[in-house]
Amino acid sequence: MTDNGIRNPILPGFNPDPSICRVGDDYYIATSTFEWYPGVQIHHSRDLANWQLAARPLNRAGLLDMRGNCDSGGIWAPCLTHADGLFWLVYTDVKRISGSFKDAPNYLTTAPTVEGPWSDRVFLNASGFDASLFHAPDGRKYLLNMLWDHRQKGHGDQFAGIVLQEYDVAAQKLVGPIHNIFRGSERKLTEAPHLYYRNGWYYLMTAEGGTGYEHAVTLARSRDLLGPYEMHPNTHVLTTFDAPDAPLQRCGHADIVETQTGETYMVHLCSRPVDVEWDEGKAAFRRGLPGEENERRRSQMGRETGIQKMEWRDDGWLYLAEGGHAPTSLITPAPKGLEPAPFDAPPVRTRFASGPLPTDFQWLRSPEPERMFSLDARPGHLRIFGRMSPGNVFENAMLARRQTEHRFTATTEITFDPIDFQTFAGLMCWYNMAQHHFLAVCREDDGSRALRIMSALGDFPFGKTVFGCDPELVPDGPLELRVSVDKAALQFSWRSGEGAWRDIGPVLDATILSDEAGVGEGNNFTGAFVGMAAYDTGGRGHHADFAWFDYALRD
The missing domain is CATH 2.115.10.20 (Glycosyl hydrolase domain; family 43)
Known part of the structure; x- marks a missing residue:
């Protein structure tokens, strides 16, 4: 008010x-x-x-x-x-x-x-x-x-x-x-x-x-x-x-x-x-x-x-x-006779602890969340068990929150040791199976660990994946992943430890994550989400751990 x-x-x-x-x-x-x-x-x-x-x-x-x-x-x-x-x-x-x-x-x-x-x-x-x-x-x-x-x-x-x-x-x-x-x-x-x-x-x-x-x-x-x-x-x-x-x-x-x-x-x-x-x-x-x-x-x-x-x-x-x-x-105009009743502003950082999932976050479709994530497996972390592929309509191991303004940054810390190219996890910007941008930690054929950008740009009904840049090699250990959105512009970046942030890939089209993209506003009915995801298309349920998640609005 x-x-x-x-x-x-x-x-x-x-x-x-x-x-x-x-x-x-x-x-x-x-x-x-x-x-x-x-x-x-x-x-x-x-x-x-x-x-x-x-x-x-x-x-x-x-x-x-x-x-x-x-x-x-x-x-x-x-x-x-x-x-x-x-x-x-x-x-x-x-x-x-x-x-x-x-x-x-x-x-x-x-x-x-x-x-x-x-x-x-x-x-x-x-x-x-x-x-x-x-x-x-x-x-x-x-x-x-x-x-x-x-x-x-x-x-x-x-x-x-x-x-x-x-x-x-x-x-x-x-x-x-x-x-x-x-x-x-x-x-x-x-x-x-x-x-x-x-x-x-x-x-x-x-x-x-x-x-x-x-x-x-x-x-x-x-x-x-x-x-x-x-x-x-x-x-x-x-x-x-x-x-x-x-x-x-x-x-x-x-x-x-x-x-x-x-x-x-x-x-x-x-x-x-x-x-x-x-x-x-x-x-x-x-x-x-x-x-x-x-x-x-x-x-x-x-x-x-x-x-x-x-x-x-x-x-x-x-x-x-x-x-x-x-x-x-x-x-x-505000109603007469009602005193302002504000709520506390939500914190920028969400920390994960045993108990219910923090209220900002949801997942897709399944009434069996225990198959996709745990807040108890590693204290102080959200563990996501890799399930099938992005866009799977039975089990999609992603937890995400709504985008609420045109300009924001979202950041998380991930610990993930991918087995092979079929295991990947990271920071997801999601609208649906055919409209998303994903910054994923992967394992390359030579055994190196790398970051890849995987996007789906509205190709219905198949959601074909395109790769926004060549894989970028990253060190072992925890990584911080970040996305910055400024209206139509979306930029991924990363860092290791307290090192400097490094942009990865080109500036992407954030408006792909919209009702009007893909099949259009007469058939798209949801909205953009940002969150954490893990996938194991080999069916092994290989997990990734996330220590926290930040969501901050930008001026």
């Missing part, structure tokens, strides 16, 4: 599809985690400006197992609500995203607090993704989700509307007829439904236009739960599709909350793209965008969470408090 208000984004770095609820004086936001484990991030705040991670509830196989899920599959658009003394979390575990079909089972789990314990999951349906739960004024509950139609039609017609069905709490299943209550606007791609009841009206908020620069928040209302729903006078209450200079872009997929004093705030996904120099040689990695203007923009942090002050006007409709439909500033 600044002197003028709340600064956006409130959840920087990959934190898309926010769902917000208030319980007394406490606010909670749940966001998508896609293939990262444990699933769903829930942040907590008491002032809507300062947020701290409170839980990742999908932390056991009985709630989530994503082994085999494709990149950008997994947890889509959780919905977090509170009623009847419980938190209700609805989530989708997407198993397939390519082609005509979407395999998207939806589940429900509940808990007395966000810290748990969370109940075993209840299967709901699989007719479409972005499911949400509506607690009706009469106490009944309804599930909403977008309806997926796999038949080949026109653009966006696979998004066949928003469907609603009653949920029987005692029976733990959906009951009664399925109603298609809303088919969206001409922008199409109607998804992400949230339903609210206010002053005798049912208000239905959806996202439309895809997840890129055409994204929008649409609002409709009806006197009857089942419709028909009339559209907002402006159709879209939030969008930046016609505001290319707005500081936040790709605004959409939203939810609203009312403060203790009756003010309304909207949380929404957004991005902060950087402009990149146009290069015909990079054109192959800019697919799926509507025009050259957007081909020059890339969002390395992926889709983040922003917040806007809203207002209900005399016509009974919700509007941006500042007017219009595009936020013009990174600052939105």
Whole structure:
């Protein structure tokens, strides 16, 4: 929170599809985690400006197992609500995203607090993704989700509307007829439904236009739960599709909350793209965008969470408090009557000790972390057991944290004695299997130890590895590895002991680690991570030890 208000984004770095609820004086936001484990991030705040991670509830196989899920599959658009003394979390575990079909089972789990314990999951349906739960004024509950139609039609017609069905709490299943209550606007791609009841009206908020620069928040209302729903006078209450200079872009997929004093705030996904120099040689990695203007923009942090002050006007409709439909500033007015409640700034250095993994870090897909890392095997170190190859969708032995700003440095100390060329470990800058840069300690055929840069530049679906420079020989013993990122520029470096830092390889394209690279923002849904990884493609589980990890923002 600044002197003028709340600064956006409130959840920087990959934190898309926010769902917000208030319980007394406490606010909670749940966001998508896609293939990262444990699933769903829930942040907590008491002032809507300062947020701290409170839980990742999908932390056991009985709630989530994503082994085999494709990149950008997994947890889509959780919905977090509170009623009847419980938190209700609805989530989708997407198993397939390519082609005509979407395999998207939806589940429900509940808990007395966000810290748990969370109940075993209840299967709901699989007719479409972005499911949400509506607690009706009469106490009944309804599930909403977008309806997926796999038949080949026109653009966006696979998004066949928003469907609603009653949920029987005692029976733990959906009951009664399925109603298609809303088919969206001409922008199409109607998804992400949230339903609210206010002053005798049912208000239905959806996202439309895809997840890129055409994204929008649409609002409709009806006197009857089942419709028909009339559209907002402006159709879209939030969008930046016609505001290319707005500081936040790709605004959409939203939810609203009312403060203790009756003010309304909207949380929404957004991005902060950087402009990149146009290069015909990079054109192959800019697919799926509507025009050259957007081909020059890339969002390395992926889709983040922003917040806007809203207002209900005399016509009974919700509007941006500042007017219009595009936020013009990174600052939105702070709520009245809420005292600032900041959290301590996180330390630059993460040290590893026995117990739970430090909260900044996650891994990919597997509910069996013990097969990939240990905090006990060597006291004071994180030991990573080499598993298969970078991009393996069953076991990828990498632990990483979100990139949260355009300029940062990340550094770690590694102790690693590679056996042969099939064992390599080091510092990873990751978006997905086909978009990453890796500074790896390797063993060459002559027995020498060397550093190699291994990159994947968006070659889907194979993720072909290219080598950014010749191998550089390094001494035995611990090494410090560092990456420095300055918007579109990424530079690796290393040192031994207290020696001077030495750059290795050329300046690399950091924007490869973005939604718009590779298959493009209509198919990429995560964000850039940086962390530690070990691989043993020979299947021996050869390990690497990491003493600490630094993440520091740069001015």
